[in-house]
Amino acid sequence: MGEATGIEIKNLYKIFGPNGKEMVQKVKDGMSKAELNEKFNHVLGLNDINISMPGGKIEVVMGLSGSGKSTLIRHINRLIDPTDGEVLYGSEDVCKMSQKELREFRRHKTAMVFQKFALLPHRTVMKNTVYGLEIQGVPMKEAEKRAARWIARVGLEGFEDHYPNQLSGGMQQRVGLARALTNDADILLMDEAFSALDPLIRMDMQSVLLDLQEELHKTIVFITHDLDEALRLGDKIAILRDGAVIQQGTGQEIVLRPADQYIADFVKEVNRGRVILVDTVMDRTRTVEEGGLTISSGIMLEEAAKTFAETGLGEASVVSGDGRPVGVLNVQDTISAMVTPATH
Amino acid sequence: MDWIEFPSLSRGSLLTIKKTIDGSFKEFTRAYGDLIDKFFDPLQDFLVLLERLLITSPWPLVLAFFAGIVFLMSRKVSITVGTVIALSLIGVFGLWEDTMRTIAMVTVCTLLAIVLGIPIGIFMARSDRVQRLVNPVLDLMQTMPSFVYLIPVVMIFGIGKVPGLIAVVIYAIPPMIRLTNLGIRLVDQDVLEAADAFGSSGSQKLMNVQLPLALPTIMAGINQCIMMSLSMVVVASMIGVKGLGQEVLNAINNQYLTAGVLSGLAIVSIAIIFDRATQAYGKRLQKHSEVVHG
Numbered sequence: 252m253g254e255a256t257g258i259e260i261k262n263l264y265k266i267f268g269p270n271g272k273e274m275v276q277k278v279k280d281g282m283s284k285a286e287l288n289e290k291f292n293h294v295l296g297l298n299d300i301n302i303s304m305p306g307g308k309i310e311v312v313m314g315l316s317g318s319g320k321s322t323l324i325r326h327i328n329r330l331i332d333p334t335d336g337e338v339l340y341g342s343e344d345v346c347k348m349s350q351k352e353l354r355e356f357r358r359h360k361t362a363m364v365f366q367k368f369a370l371l372p373h374r375t376v377m378k379n380t381v382y383g384l385e386i387q388g389v390p391m392k393e394a395e396k397r398a399a400r401w402i403a404r405v406g407l408e409g410f411e412d413h414y415p416n417q418l419s420g421g422m423q424q425r426v427g428l429a430r431a432l433t434n435d436a437d438i439l440l441m442d443e444a445f446s447a448l449d450p451l452i453r454m455d456m457q458s459v460l461l462d463l464q465e466e467l468h469k470t471i472v473f474i475t476h477d478l479d480e481a482l483r484l485g486d487k488i489a490i491l492r493d494g495a496v497i498q499q500g501t502g503q504e505i506v507l508r509p510a511d512q513y514i515a516d517f518v519k520e521v522n523r524g525r526v527i528l529v530d531t532v533m534d535r536t537r538t539v540e541e542g543g544l545t546i547s548s549g550i551m552l553e554e555a556a557k558t559f560a561e562t563g564l565g566e567a568s569v570v571s572g573d574g575r576p577v578g579v580l581n582v583q584d585t586i587s588a589m590v591t592p593a594t595h
Numbered sequence: 596m597d598w599i600e601f602p603s604l605s606r607g608s609l610l611t612i613k614k615t616i617d618g619s620f621k622e623f624t625r626a627y628g629d630l631i632d633k634f635f636d637p638l639q640d641f642l643v644l645l646e647r648l649l650i651t652s653p654w655p656l657v658l659a660f661f662a663g664i665v666f667l668m669s670r671k672v673s674i675t676v677g678t679v680i681a682l683s684l685i686g687v688f689g690l691w692e693d694t695m696r697t698i699a700m701v702t703v704c705t706l707l708a709i710v711l712g713i714p715i716g717i718f719m720a721r722s723d724r725v726q727r728l729v730n731p732v733l734d735l736m737q738t739m740p741s742f743v744y745l746i747p748v749v750m751i752f753g754i755g756k757v758p759g760l761i762a763v764v765i766y767a768i769p770p771m772i773r774l775t776n777l778g779i780r781l782v783d784q785d786v787l788e789a790a791d792a793f794g795s796s797g798s799q800k801l802m803n804v805q806l807p808l809a810l811p812t813i814m815a816g817i818n819q820c821i822m823m824s825l826s827m828v829v830v831a832s833m834i835g836v837k838g839l840g841q842e843v844l845n846a847i848n849n850q851y852l853t854a855g856v857l858s859g860l861a862i863v864s865i866a867i868i869f870d871r872a873t874q875a876y877g878k879r880l881q882k883h884s885e886v887v888h889g
Contacts, residue, residue, distance in 0.1 A: 328792055358794030369789035373807045373883050383793045386803070414883040434793070 255437045255470045256341045257306035258327060263336035264300075265322055265494075268293030271334040284493050296322045298495040300336070304487070306437075307468040311485030313475055319494040320474045324442050327472060328361045329353055340438070358387050362431035366443035368423045370415040376402065376426050377411040383434035394433075401429040405459060421452035425459075432463070439471045446475065457483055478517055482506070482526050490514060502526045524553030524589040529569055532588045533578035539568040546570070548577055552589050555580060624750050635757045642703045642756055649695035657695070658682055665868065669875030677871075681864040690861045696838035697828055698865060704760060704824040708768040709817060716775025716816075717801070726776065733769040741766055741830050749834055759836030763827040770819035778812030779805045814877035821869045825862055839865075 266274045266287070274293045284295040297319050304310040314320040325331040326338055329345050338345040340360065348356060362383065370379050377395060380402055384394035402411060405425040415423050424444060431439055441460075445453045457480065464471065475481050481488050482502040489499045490510075498510035506526045509515040530548055544567035546555050558567065559582045566581045604612075649657060661682060666675040685694050719726045745762055752758040782805050790804045806813075832840030839858045846855030 330788060330791060354794045354796060356794075357792060361792070363789070363792040365785060365789055367785050369783075369785040371786060371804065371807075373810075375883075382790075382803070386793060386795050386799050416883060440792075 255306040255468055257308075257470060258304040258310075258438065258472070259337075259339040260300050260302045260304070260323075260326070261337040261339065262299055262301060263297055263323075263326060263338065264334045265296035265319075265326065265331065266293050266334045267296050275335045295494050297326070297333075298493070300494075300496055302489050302496060302499065304470060304472060306470050308486040309464060309471040309473055309484050311473045311475060311481040311488045312491055313478060313481040313485075313488055314491035315476055317493075318491040320476075320491050321442055322494075323491065324440050324472055324474050327438065327440055328357050328363065358383070358434075360436050361438045361440060362434040362436040363440040363442065364424070364427045364431045364444040366446050368415070368420075368427045368447075370423060370426055370430075372415055375412050375414055376407060376418070376429075379415065379426055380429045380433050382430060397435075398429070398433045401432045402426075404432070404463070405429045421448050421456065424448060424456060428456075428459070432467075437470055439469045441471065441473045443474050443476065445480065446477070453480070460484065478521060482521065490517075503528060503531065507531070522553075524556060525551050527552050527588055529555045529580055529585075530578070532584050533569045533580040534584070535578045537579055538576040539566075539579055543568055545576075546580060548572070552585055556582075556585050556589065559585065620747065620750065628751050631751055632757070635752070635761075638703070638707070638760065639755075639757050642699060642760065645703065646696055646699040649699055650692055654686060654691060658686075661868075665872045668872045668879075670879060671875055674868075674871045674875060678868050681868060685861050685864065688857050688861075690839065690842070690858060693837070693839045693842055693858070694861055694865065697825075697840065697862070700756075700759070700763070700828060700831075700836060700838060701821060701824045701865070701869075704763045704767060705817065705821050707760070707764050708771045708820045708824070711764075712768045712771030712816070712820070713775050713813065716772045716813075717779065719772065719776040720779035720805075729772070733772060736765055737769045741827065745830075745834055754835035756836060758834050759831035762834065763824050763831055766827045767820045767823040770823065771816045774812050774816030774819065775809065778809030778816075781812065782808045811877060811881055814873065814880070818870060818873045818877070821873065822866060825866045825869070828862065 264275050264278060265271075266278065268274065268291070270291075271293060274287060274291060277291070278287065278295060278298060284298070287293050287295050300323060302310070302312075312320045312323055322331060326333050327345065329338075329348070333346050336346070340356075343356075345353070345356065371382065374382070377398060380398040381389075381391070381394040384397065385391070389397075399411070402408060405428050407422060407425050407429065410418065410422065415426065418426070424447075427444070445456050448456060460471075461484065473481075473484055475484075482505075485502055487499065488502055488505055489496050490505065491497070492513060498505055498514055500508075503526055505514065506518045506521055506523060509518050528548075529546060529550055529552060532552060544558070544562055544564045546558055546567045546569050548569050548571045555567070559565070565583075566579060568576045569578045569580050571577050603609075658679060662675050662679050665678045666672075669675070682694075685691060715729065719729050741762060744765060745758070748758045748761050752761070786804060786808070787800065790800045795803065828836065828838060828840035829843050830840070832838065832844045839862050842858035843855055843862075845851070846858065
């Protein structure tokens with residue numbers, strides 16, 4: 252598999268209502284969501300969304316309910332038609348595809364995992380998993396062979412002949428994941444895929460996803476309302492509020508430099524040790540040559556803290572991938588960065 | 596001014612209206628009656644064939660055949676044994692041949708209602724406009740006294756099997772259509788969205804998602820359809836459909852209490868056999884919905 256293609260969302264608007272197209276200009280001229288609703292009875296779903304989703308990475312779109320995140324992900328495979336704007340996959344604009352092109356695009360380029368699993372209740376795990384291949388017209392024997400691999404990969408071996416109703420929520424979502432992976436599509440769309448699961452199983456599924464991504468390098472768009480989940484999974488995070496993107500960046504950027512009070516309130520409760528890199532906290536002005544404790548650059552503070560705790564030392568040399576020292580980290584700075592909001 | 600009596604059309608003009616409509620319909624019947632009759636010939640042939648097969652085959656064979664079908668559908672010994680007992684009693688009381696005629700009639704009517712009803716139901720489910728058009732027609736079919744539409748049917752086809760068949764189907768098809776429509780419309784939107792997201796075409800969605808998930812409701816429609824066909828056989832006997840209905844009609848005309856009750860009970864037993872067998876079959880198809888994991 253070659254390098255996955257990214258997704259470029261440009262000036263995307265979605266306005267729900269009978270005359271959405273005419274309302275776009277009003278929104279462009281600065282009309283607010285509340286005003287549009289009150290005066291024209293149209294609902295502003297998405298407001299000038301611009302996101303560049305890099306190929307082969309996990310892009311998390313985070314927001315509370317009603318923020319438009321589920322509407323946004325449905326524009327990528329056009330389950331919802333946009334009012335205005337572009338969704339580019341490579342050089343193709345998804346919004347301009349004909350029905351037939353769109354069907355081909357959905358069959359071969361995208362796969363989706365749903366919050367409520369959306370499995371076919373009358374089909375077994377195996378028959379659910381082959382669904383995507385079946386409608387592509389792949390011969391059943393070949394399809395089942397490919398599906399069996401992914402069923403095993405998500406840990407459902409032996410459950411092939413069970414019906415969804417006979418499985419727990421976590422296992423059902425594994426079927427949903429296997430069904431999406433069997434499609435072997437570049438883009439994996441996950442709409443609050445783990446939100447309906449209990450916390451322990453959710454963590455478990457996040458690990459499954461991260462493991463898979465390490466070998467697959469798909470372009471994953473992950474929707475969530477849970478900041479911890481966003482920070483754990485996202486290579487990049489976009490935060491949505493009232494249909495508009497209010498901040499984009501890596502997890503660390505968002506935690507350290509929240510764009511406004513809304514996001515600041517959000518990130519207050521975050522476990523910083525798992526988000527902030529040692530590189531951010533270390534003293535770059537000096538390096539320690541040879542000897543002593545070393546920590547590799549690019550790991551999270553929590554891991555560094557663990558190393559300090561295990562060795563009992565108070566200072567470590569941070570070394571880059573090729574073994575070159577790049578800075579010094581001490582226990583004091585590590586702890587204070589983990590517990591207090593770092594000031595910048 | 597007279598406020599007491601409703602200003603109705605005069606007797607003369609009413610008579611003219613009635614005469615004109617009746618006259619033109621009679622002319623239409625004379626002109627096209629044979630053609631329409633011919634069109635339904637294959638149906639009549641099939642019904643006659645089925646009837647003759649059931650009547651002329653040795654009774655143990657027929658009994659074994661019914662027991663076999665009921666067991667294959669329900670996979671329940673109790674229902675199968677009940678079927679054998681009921682049919683044997685019917686035979687003992689001398690109603691075997693009439694019962695076979697009625698079963699043949701109901702089978703053909705039900706098949707016809709399924710073949711016509713399911714596609715119409717699918718159309719209705721796919722378009723709100725079709726639903727708005729078809730619904731009042733179904734209301735009419737269900738509430739119009741059957742004797743009323745027997746009149747034009749008899750005028751076209753005369754007395755016999757085919758007019759009976761048509762009258763029964765008109766009466767029995769509405770629940771089939773309604774429940775197919777309802778079943779498809781009730782399919783979970785999330786699952787449909789998933790089917791869309793994987794790039795299903797319209798027909799793939801229909802075959803893989805909508806029809807299978809609507810199946811329990813469609814089965815209920817088939818069940819209703821059978822029950823209504825059976826309840827119609829007495830009315831159909833008035834236009835020459837032979838079978839248990841005719842026995843009942845005969846009993847009413849001559850005040851034969853026992854004969855009436857026996858034929859009535861025979862109809863009831865067939866209804867129960869059909870009902871239990873189709874319901875058990877429907878339940879068996881839904882095995883996947885049993886919740887094993889909480």
